[in-house]
Amino acid sequence: MGGSSRALQVCDVVLRVAGVLVPRGRRAEWLREWRAELWHEATRRAAAGDAGVGLLLHLVGRSLGGLPDALAMRRFHPAPAQEDFGCALSVVLRSPGAAGAGVFLIGTAAAVDTVLLNVMSFAALAPEQVRPYLPFVRGLTATLVVLLATTACIAAAVAVGWSDAARREEALRRTIGVSDARLRRQRALEGMIIALLGCAGGAWAASALLGRLEAWLSARGLTAAAAQLHAAPGVTPVALALAVAMPVLLAAAAALRRKRVVLD
């Protein structure tokens, strides 16, 4: 029975992976059914002298049917909306940092995708006709926006995870007695990275905000003001101001979080 129990363990891994697709309210029953069937199959085959790799392949082959079955469960027994909402809420409450990073990642991917498609349209289609309809009219601008948006998002994600860093420091200090000087050096290095990323994010945010402001002014007939805004070299100071403000805000948020650090 040893061989069949190992095979059943492998099948269980397959079922657990596939089971993620099954609506939560039906998952336990679904797993119970599959495990019972596989147990009976393994026992029957083992009694008939089947063992080893043959039995493993047979059972795993059968358990792979769990994936289309799980999809069918989701299709024919859709989960109620509140279940999906509850699941999403529990993820956010359990791990806000990871949830925030996930949202930023999706947002960044969407932004990069939009920009890349625009650049491709600009390059592949007739530029003069397409240009007025593209949000980023110059290839260089598009590249910069992608770069800055990405770094801003990374910076935000790192900032969200700052509280974990504080917990880690406290744990290092208590468990293996890392010196305060070393922790300070490490913190300074992390701060520099955050600041750099924050600068990039600030520059991106500034250009985006100014672009919106310019469009808002133009829409209200304030074209002179809009043109002045566009032409003014004030973009750089505003960007720099935001770039400085962002790491300061991040540091303040981190300091606040650090006060809440509690180790059991």
Place this chain on the structure above:
Amino acid sequence: MAPRVTLTYTTALILDVLARGHRYGFEIMDVTGLPSGTVYPALRRLESLGQVASHWEEEAAATREGRPARRYYTLAGAGERVLAEARRRFPALGRWDAAFGGDASPA
């Protein structure tokens, strides 16, 4: 207006097997030769359409025999009507056991 039901040969075969008294998923696979990735999704669909019903066998009975309880599937009222239509449409349906080399009698 009743929803339009796609009656495939696979669906008809599974209904036919259930009508002959085979009751659980792996038994249907053994008898028909269909893979698990076909049989179970079909059972889910048929169950959602009310053509198949399912129930768990009595836990105490299974425990007495030292095995986990199984989930049994049976033909529901709507399934019997669909099967009658399927048997008219697929005359070879009655010869499935010979075609797949399966055992016609339930376990």
